[in-house]
Amino acid sequence: MKSNKKELSPTQRQELLAVLRSRFEKNSNRHKGLDWAKVQAKLEADTKKLWSLNEMETTGGEPDVVGYDKGTDEYIFYDCSTESPKGRRSVCYDRKALESRKEHKPENNAIDMAAAMGIELLAEEQYRELQQLGKFDTKTSSWVKTPSDIRKLGGALFCDRRYDTVFVYHNGADSYYAARGFRGLLRV
Template identity: 60%
Template sequence: MSAKKLNTEETKKQLEISRERFVANMDRHAGIEWEQVEEKLESNPEKLWSLSEMERTEGEPDVVGEEDGEFIFFDCSKESPAGRKSVCYDRAAWEARKKHKPETSAMELAEEMGITMLDESQYRFLQELGDFDNKTSSWLSTPDGIRERGGAIFGDFRYNMVFIYHNGAESYYGARRFRGALRV
């Protein structure tokens, strides 16, 4: 895989994986035709690369809607993507850690991948599509007022309910990861 572009074989493989998931989960995107999604992906190689990064890090991305002429993909893995574990919230949180710094932060990794982290409303919408994060939790894009005070928010699904809670942004755990969104 070259920088932000897939070769022909990788493109074919990613499109096939995405098509199979799309067909297997039609309830997530009623009224959307795969051919339209595929056309958009093929005409946006950097977005297709980002989608493959979501896949590579075990996010199992799928189309969850369409808005303003763009298809919206969310990570739809049952648990928060395993390939994005043990990350603090952002660079400032990483720099604030005195010892045992994680490799990177959720915000930096999302940016490198060309995606955005889900915010609270997107996370709640995802939970309407199924039960996600029964054993893990996901960092969420945090409002400035909370972040300025050193915190960050995360979500999970327990006891048949969505919970949004806070933690110090510099914290990190193997079971706390992040879910992303991609607009194509």
């Protein structure tokens, strides 16, 4: 049962840290030169961020460290699941799109879900960076942050990988598909 409180129990924290450490060690190509002990220290110092990572994990995102920003002293986590996170699919782009649907509304939208989880959607550039670390979304697709001028006209952007190439597409922001979700990022 989920609590409205954005905090994990000590047991949940330790379990999540163990999962994150294992993934970090198994996928060292994603974060060359970074030290798990430093990442863990940052995570233990910010339980709200740990809660957000748990939300990423429980919805199927398989978050992992993909970089470090020296300027802000933050580690950057992306959803690194092979396909778009299963617990975040079949959603339209944002609240405005959800409210505009007259019938067959999805249960939620990507922007509100990300905000509730304390994460952001990947931008197209970040999505392309992720694709440099492996092959993601070969059977699914993921909504990405959409420029406001496109959104004002009713559209939204999504990306996937087909034919060993990363594609960016457009769709009506109110569309949703069983194979389209969203990937997030978190700075810790």
